[in-house]
Amino acid sequence: MNILISLSLCLLFSASEKQLDILRELYEEGRFREAQQKLKEIAPSSSHAAEILLYKGLLAQDARKSITHFQSIIKDYPQSKHRIRALFLLSQYHFLKKSYKKAIAAFKQIVKSETETPYSGQTCIWIALSYEALNDTTRSMAWYMKVNSADSISYTIAHKALSNLKELKSIYSIQIGSFQNKESASSLTETYSDKGYRTWLAITKQKGIKYYKVLIGEFDNKEKARGFSKLFKQKEDIQFWIVKIRKLK
Structure with a gap:
C-alpha cells in the first residue's frame, strides 16, 4: 500500500x-x-x-x-527563488503609479538581498530613475554609478543616463504662467519680452500632459531669484512663483 x-x-x-x-x-x-x-x-x-x-x-x-x-x-x-522577481515587479508597479518613495524602498530590498540576481543592474537603474523623478540628482547619479560593468546592457544605459544628468544644471526662475496651449504661452512670453524681460519657455510633463511654462530670468540660486522677484512685484501686476528648473548647460 x-x-x-x-x-x-x-x-x-x-x-x-x-x-x-x-x-x-x-x-x-x-x-x-x-x-x-x-x-x-x-x-x-x-x-x-x-x-x-x-x-x-x-x-x-x-x-x-x-x-x-x-x-x-x-x-x-x-x-x-521567485520572491526577488515578485519584489521587482511590485517595485515597478509603485514606480509606474508615481509612488517613487515606495518604489525606492521596495527596490532597495532587492539590493539588500545577499545573493546576486539578474535584476541587480536593472534595480540600480530603477532606483536612480525614482530619485530623478523626485528631483534628487545627487542620489540619482550615485545609483547609476553602482551599476556593475559586468551587466553590459544595464551599464550602457546607466552610463548614458549619467552623462545626460551631468549635462544638466539647476537654476531658479520666475514663473508667470503655465499653459497646455503653446500659442497662449508664446503670447505671454512675447508680451513680457517686449517689456525688456529675458523671457523663455520650458516644456514639462505632468501625468502625461504637456505644459508650457512661461519663465523670466535665470538665477544661480534662490536668493538671487528672490531679489529679482521683489523688483518685479513692484513693477508688474501679475501672479508669479519662484521655481527650480533643470536645463542643459
Whole structure:
C-alpha cells in the first residue's frame, strides 16, 4: 500500500512538473491566453506554490490582483527563488503609479538581498530613475554609478543616463504662467519680452500632459531669484512663483 501511495505521489509530481514546463514555455512565447488556460489546469502544489502565484500575478488582467499575488509570495515564501522577481515587479508597479518613495524602498530590498540576481543592474537603474523623478540628482547619479560593468546592457544605459544628468544644471526662475496651449504661452512670453524681460519657455510633463511654462530670468540660486522677484512685484501686476528648473548647460 505504501509503495502504491509513493508511486501515485511521484506520478502526480511528474505530471504537475510537466504542466508547469508547458506553462513556462507558453508564457515565454507570449501566448498568454493559452498560458492562462494552462494555469487553470495545474493542480495546487506546495512545492510549486510560489511559482504558481507568480504566474497568477503575471497573467492577471487586474493590476490589484497581480499585486496581491506578488505580495503573497514576498510575505509567505521568503526563501523562494521567485520572491526577488515578485519584489521587482511590485517595485515597478509603485514606480509606474508615481509612488517613487515606495518604489525606492521596495527596490532597495532587492539590493539588500545577499545573493546576486539578474535584476541587480536593472534595480540600480530603477532606483536612480525614482530619485530623478523626485528631483534628487545627487542620489540619482550615485545609483547609476553602482551599476556593475559586468551587466553590459544595464551599464550602457546607466552610463548614458549619467552623462545626460551631468549635462544638466539647476537654476531658479520666475514663473508667470503655465499653459497646455503653446500659442497662449508664446503670447505671454512675447508680451513680457517686449517689456525688456529675458523671457523663455520650458516644456514639462505632468501625468502625461504637456505644459508650457512661461519663465523670466535665470538665477544661480534662490536668493538671487528672490531679489529679482521683489523688483518685479513692484513693477508688474501679475501672479508669479519662484521655481527650480533643470536645463542643459
